[in-house]
Amino acid sequence: MTDNTTTDEPTWGIELTPEHPPERIAELAALAENEGYDVAFTSSHYFNRDPFVTLSRMVEATDEIRLGPGIVNPYETHPVRLAAQTATIDELSDGRAVFGVGAGDRSSLANLGIERDSPLRRVLETFDVARDLWAGETVTHEGTFTARDASLNLESCEIPTYVGAQGPHMLRMSAKHADGVLINAAHPKDLEWSAGQLEQGLADRPDEYGEFEALAFASVSVAADETEAREAARPPVAFIVGGAADPVLARHDIDREAASDVSAALERGDLTDAFGHVTDDMIDAFCIAGTTETVADRFEAALEHVDGIVVGSPLGPDLEDAVVRASEALEQATARTEK
Numbered sequence: 001m002t003d004n005t006t007t008d009e010p011t012w013g014i015e016l017t018p019e020h021p022p023e024r025i026a027e028l029a030a031l032a033e034n035e036g037y038d039v040a041f042t043s044s045h046y047f048n049r050d051p052f053v054t055l056s057r058m059v060e061a062t063d064e065i066r067l068g069p070g071i072v073n074p075y076e077t078h079p080v081r082l083a084a085q086t087a088t089i090d091e092l093s094d095g096r097a098v099f100g101v102g103a104g105d106r107s108s109l110a111n112l113g114i115e116r117d118s119p120l121r122r123v124l125e126t127f128d129v130a131r132d133l134w135a136g137e138t139v140t141h142e143g144t145f146t147a148r149d150a151s152l153n154l155e156s157c158e159i160p161t162y163v164g165a166q167g168p169h170m171l172r173m174s175a176k177h178a179d180g181v182l183i184n185a186a187h188p189k190d191l192e193w194s195a196g197q198l199e200q201g202l203a204d205r206p207d208e209y210g211e212f213e214a215l216a217f218a219s220v221s222v223a224a225d226e227t228e229a230r231e232a233a234r235p236p237v238a239f240i241v242g243g244a245a246d247p248v249l250a251r252h253d254i255d256r257e258a259a260s261d262v263s264a265a266l267e268r269g270d271l272t273d274a275f276g277h278v279t280d281d282m283i284d285a286f287c288i289a290g291t292t293e294t295v296a297d298r299f300e301a302a303l304e305h306v307d308g309i310v311v312g313s314p315l316g317p318d319l320e321d322a323v324v325r326a327s328e329a330l331e332q333a334t335a336r337t338e339k
Contacts, residue, residue: 010306080150087133101123101161104119108266172197186288229289241262242263299332
């Protein structure tokens with residue numbers, strides 16, 4: 001685990017992907033709250049439903065669970081607008097909002113003709129400006145984006161920022177500046193390596209920034225049947241592989257050409273072909289997939305390196321069943337780590 005953790009017990013998080021109507025995602029959020037999850041993130045992809053509209057429904061269906069986008073990027077939407085949208089969720093939820101922000105998926109942005117330039121600076125500037133706006137300040141900013149005399153017509157608030165990260169520089173930056181990190185990884189090898197990068201960032205973290213929380217934003221697919229769970233893992237693994245850097249692929253002995261086939265299909269927008277190129281080795285490296293018992297074992301291994309786990313998409317072939325099974329697996333893994 002990292003230093004400066006926020007709690008003794010691991011944080012239980014869940015990612016709910018709005019590929020389904022907001023009403024259903026809200027029902028899943030209510031189920032997750034009932035099952036003991038601490039935070040629910042709603043993912044953001046241009047081809048799915050709007051995350052903030054979905055979050056507003058999640059607010060109505062829940063009472064205590066923290067809620068936020070996970071992960072939005074400051075390229076498709078202007079950072080000031082993201083700050084306003086997140087602050088609106090915080091207002092609606094009586095202070096339960098969190099802000100999950102990252103550089104975005106390169107292949108998805110390419111489909112929209114958007115160049116992901118200066119990702120580290122843009123993410124840092126995004127949540128720096130957001131913090132000032134949430135504090136009630138009027139902001140003028142000239143950097144990777146422009147904002148002149150910008151302010152929010154909302155009550156001031158404090159919203160924790162979690163940076164989606166995988167590469168060394170983004171990991172270190174998050175540990176130095178953000179409230180937490182959502183590590184795009186599921187395998188202990190990647191999480192152990194990431195923890196080392198975070199420690200470097202924490203060494204330079206100002207004391208006034210307070211505690212820092214490292215969460216594994218792990219793709220998880222859990223079901224009663226191992227084969228069905230692994231098959232449901234193909235879509236998220238494809239997106240992970242499509243954006244994976246060469247050192248990450250090498251860490252798991254994933255063939256670069258095979259990964260390129262996945263990436264090329266994603267950039268063409270041919271999702272079926274991309275999912276078909278996902279191999280068993282890719283699933284093993286980039287997803288926690290299997291039965292409740294298998295997943296609990298993998299969670300336990302992951303918790304040696306992080307402060308909590310966000311159960312990421314797809315969850316499993318049956319979403320309601322998977323929400324419950326993942327909570328059971330988290331409970332088992334948490335109990336083991338406390339012994």
